[in-house]
Amino acid sequence: MKIGIDARNLIHNLTGIGRYVLEMCRELADTGNEIFLYFPEKPISDLPSLSKATFRISSHAGSLRRMVWAQTTLPQQAVRDQIDVFWGPAHRLPFNLDPHIPRVVTIHDLVWRHAASTMRVRGWLADRFLMRSAIFSSDVIVAVSRSTADDVRTLYPSVSDKLRVVYPGLTRLEENGASSVLADNGIDRDYALFVGTLEPRKNLRNLLEAYASLSEPVRKDLLLVIAGGQGWGLGDLRSHVVRLKLEPNIRLTGYVTDSDLAVLYRRAKFLAMPSLYEGFGFPIIEANAAGAPALTSKVSSMPEVAGEAALLVDPTDIQDISTALESLALDKMLRSRLARNAPLNALRFNWGKSALELAASFESAIAARKP
Incomplete structure (x- = not known):
């Protein structure tokens, strides 16, 4: 498959979601898929583990410019690359994505709903409004746990048939022998x-x-x-x-x-x-x-x-x-x-298994979007 991916979570130092995106992309590329990574700005790391992927890097630094990029440049690039499926790996899908392109969104949590007081106002507003749009416009919704899937199902019962649970994998961290x-x-x-x-x-x-x-x-x-x-x-x-x-x-x-x-x-x-x-x-x-x-x-x-x-x-x-x-x-x-x-x-958590299940979700999205 030719898979287009919103790669904004790979710009800065990797935390949980960034590592999830990195590992999934690496596995998807290693199993023969053609990966297109869309960046609003240049990542701070060269991301050598993603050398098989195609990078599309724009010049939209800053939160407001990233929002513009997501609704303009990104969907235009996806059309030009003639991707088979688009993946929003963290709660977002472009509003203006070509209607012929199948799309999958991953939902990691509903913090905005269950722990709103622990969020910045800007982040709360973004998740509150952009996540809902992504959930309803997607062909398949991937949740990273049964708990998250249940949260989505409870809040939006009508999307239950689109939900899939795909656990993330485990990244085994290695010591380099020189750590102090x-x-x-x-x-x-x-x-x-x-x-x-x-x-x-x-x-x-x-x-x-x-x-x-x-x-x-x-x-x-x-x-x-x-x-x-x-x-x-x-x-x-x-x-x-x-x-x-x-x-x-x-x-x-x-x-x-x-x-x-x-x-x-x-x-x-x-x-x-x-x-x-x-x-x-x-x-x-x-x-x-x-x-x-x-x-x-x-x-x-x-x-x-x-x-x-x-x-x-x-x-x-x-x-x-x-x-x-x-x-x-x-x-x-x-x-x-x-x-x-x-x-x-x-041992229950493996990136290879996770990527295979994610790829199956992409295939389901392609089938669902067919006329």
Whole structure:
């Protein structure tokens, strides 16, 4: 197939959705499909793993110009490339896409609906209005989890027949042998690890409050390492750490490379990810692949993704999070049982399988759009 793809999520440093787009595109290209990647501006990385794809790079930097690009330049390029199917990998489809072109949209989550207070106003407005249009104009809707599919089905019952669940795969992070991330950040003892963009939905304030309520001996033997780039809505996270008098026990690494992240996962006692809402949750399976169990939430997709390799908590209950932190810190039998399950759970997620199922969704869209 000739597949046209909105590649705007590949412009900057890769987070969850960006990695999803990268890995899916690589697998689709490796299995013989012809991939056309449409960029509103030049990506900061050369993306060598996508060398088989054709890049169409425009000059529309900035959020407002990207919106114009999506409705003008992108659909024009798709027509010129005579693609067989168009894929919006993250909640968007162009309004002006040629009506003869089949189209598929991937929905990762409905944060705007279920955790609106954790979003910037601009992002909320964009998802609130653009996602609905993409859902109704698509031939097939791909959801990244059963939880997300159920959310879409509940909100828009009339599109149920178009829904498919295609789990993302697992990217196995490799150490390069030269990482100094532990020494550079003063990580000199056991630790619980948080991974993610620092934003309200990740529930870091409750995680810090729960950690602060642990006894001093437990905190002394168990650091909390927070790895992730600065998002929004938390101000300076260090101020919360200072307020809770946790400076000796917290390590803030900022954004880390994949190689450094591999080291952090491998050495972690467990992952601490009590998010308020997740459409999938890549850190859960990345930690599992390194043999680390997870503390995560009993809401949205997290129980579905974590399987039998996690301790589940109420993310709004600080005491529940604290009790789980203490259990995973001190109960060796519990931690060992969950750690044994972790690699098996991670094996459920494979990019090759994901891309095959996505390609089948493209074929269904082509069949549905035929006159």
